[in-house]
Amino acid sequence: MKEDDPPGTHDLRMVVQQATRHLSQAGIETPRREARLLLAHVLGTDLGGLLLRDRIETALLEQFHALLARRAMHEPLSYLTGRAGFWSMTLEVSPATLIPRADTETLIEALLDLRPDRGDVRTILDLGTGTGCLLLAALKEYPQAWGLGVDLSPDAALLASRNARHVGLSGRCDIICGDWAQAIAGRFDVVFSNPPYIPHMDLQGLMPDVRDHEPHRALDGGDDGLDCYRIVMRALAHLLRPHGLGIVELGIGQDRDVAALGREEGMEVVDIRRDLGGIARALVVRQAGEP
Incomplete structure (x- = not known):
């Protein structure tokens, strides 16, 4: 967290970058897209709505990290979100x-x-x-x-x-x-x-x-x-x-x-x-x- 970050929040771009790197190292084929989809799910929005956000609260970040760890173990994204098109x-x-x-x-x-x-x-x-x-x-x-x-x-x-x-x-x-x-x-x-x-x-x-x-x-x-x-x-x-x-x-x-x-x-x-x-x-x- 940067010094000027509001307490209890985290920079969304940094979160996506770190999550993308983690999924890439785990062998996920589209790591950035899946990181963003998981993040949108946790935030209760879609990819379009994600563009309007720049911070994430600590409690939600913890939820995101838990899902990210499961995806890194190759649990399907749709099972994590509970939805598929x-x-x-x-x-x-x-x-x-x-x-x-x-x-x-x-x-x-x-x-x-x-x-x-x-x-x-x-x-x-x-x-x-x-x-x-x-x-x-x-x-x-x-x-x-x-x-x-x-x-x-x-x-x-x-x-x-x-x-x-x-x-x-x-x-x-x-x-x-x-x-x-x-x-x-x-x-x-x-x-x-x-x-x-x-x-x-x-x-x-x-x-x-x-x-x-x-x-x-x-x-x-x-x-x-x-x-x-x-x-x-x-x-x-x-x-x-x-x-x-x-x-x-x-x-x-x-x-x-x-x-x-x-x-x-x-x-x-x-x-x-x-x-x-x-x-x-x-x-x-x-x-x-x-x-």
Whole structure:
């Protein structure tokens, strides 16, 4: 603290510089940005509001340093702030769920391209809903639709329910705790799933942010990474309405294998969509033989 600093406060620029250096030494890829995001979170503002501040009180600085230490241990930033952006929403996140990623928005983009008429989708199912990001984003885009989200984790199901309330969609969806589609008898216009798809032996090679903090049950796809796709593709036969679409997220290089699993279960590949990195990320299927 400089001699002319007001008592109990600290220069914000110095705090950011020191925090950036600390995160950089810990191997965080965007240390300055993350330091500023954490600081904005502690101060109850955003990055724009941070520009209007030049001091931070000691009590808040201590909170910031505690979060900074956790980030330096590669605890994900979104778990520290409790929030993540997806589509046009800000959602609550917790270690009970995967953190929504921009790549997953490819599934929403695929649906919008294939069903541009916003009245064409009335029922949506999201298997393994997690935060509810896919279900809620689709409901935002299709105002006449109702949706159902299913997750094996009670904590994830509760979190998705809270997110539905936060974004004003709790009246248009239900979130239940269940094992994939075992308790579901209805049929849907759209079925989403972002299942676990990392081969079991590859889990230890993931970035520490993911490997050490995100839930393994939402990552581990079995020996070949395809266990959950087998379940989902088998279920689509009794979940899809006529002309309904099944849209699943793909891991890197899994498009051919998952498409083959779909064909074995009577599905026809409608489309394979690539994300911004050029990776085949969304597989779209329907019942084979439909016009």
